[in-house]
């Protein structure tokens with residue numbers, strides 16, 4: 001192969017491998033070597049990329065002297081998805097024929113597509129459950145004219161609760177889409193962080209009183225305002241505090257502490273929410289901010305949760321170039337810390 005062609009192929013962001021009719025590798029480009037470290041000329045392609053589909057189509061291409069396109073998942077690379085174009089090259093005599101295998105890595109696209117379909121399935125499921133409950137009660141009330149007034153009211157109560165659940169879900173979905181996509185601009189302005197914490201606490205006062213909880217607010221941050229989107233930051237504090245309230249025992253204490261803290265040598269304000277609740281075991285910690293992730297689905301639903309709260313938190317914090325760190329000990333409690341950068345400019 002000409003040097004200039006090789007150079008060009010090396011710069012191509014496609015995996016390109018050529019094999020002879022014995023399946024031995026006769027050429028590969030730079031990108032291929034980055035993906036498959038064990039690539040070497042003279043080696044059997046099957047040792048490098050294990051896939052029965054790929055093997056079958058290599059046979060087909062040589063036998064039929066035709067090009068083919070296939071999608072496959074190599075068995076030696078878990079969760080990788082590839083599309084391969086096989087180009088048959090005939091160079092006169094049979095022994096000289098070769099096959100160019102051009103592979104595009106579809107793994108990211110595939111994962112994105114899976115996330116999207118999972119999300120739609122989750123949303124449909126979450127909406128269908130309250131909806132079928134409402135429809136069920138409507139039918140019962142309609143079909144039974146002798147239904148006691150008290151029972152009818154009880155059913156209406158349940159229907160109202162379910163309707164609220166659907167409303168909350170739709171509201172959370174709207175918030176998620178607002179904060180998730182970077183192209184919807186947020187207004188940033190200077191604001192006092194302590195005031196925003198107060199707003200969140202005030203918003204949840206009734207729930208705090210209902211559980212007779214004590215909120216200890218300790219402010220150790222006295223420097224200037226932060227540049228932020230106030231509404232969304234209040235939302236962050238409400239979501240975290242709402243969880244702390246939900247998962248705390250009656251008459252326990254929740255500590256909210258504001259202080260300066262360094263992370264990766266950068267200065268932040270740390271806003272910490274510490275509860276004395278049941279805690280969260282390690283295996284769940286890294287997944288809590290996934291959409292619809294709940295440790296106990298039924299319990300979260302009973303408590304009125306949609307499972308989107310922390311996912312919304314994560315997106316808002318990301319849009320402020322901040323960090324969310326969750327620490328927890330089972331049976332002792334959890335600490336959710338939001339870090340917002342100081343001197344953050346738009």
Ligand SMILES: Nc1ncnc2c1ncn2[C@@H]1O[C@H](COP(=O)(O)OP(=O)(O)OP(=O)(O)O)[C@@H](O)[C@H]1O
Nearest residue numbers: 243244247277294295300305306307308309310334
């Ligand atoms: N302070 C906490 N203590 C114990 N578990 C918690 C705490 N905060 C969150 N969790 C767990 O994390 C899960 C996800 O929280 P998230 O706020 O995203 O959802 P939710 O509270 O169930 O519903 P909602 O989205 O309506 O707030 C919860 O279902 C709960 O299992």
Ligand SMILES: [Mg+2]
Nearest residue numbers: 239243305309
């Ligand atoms: Mg929540």
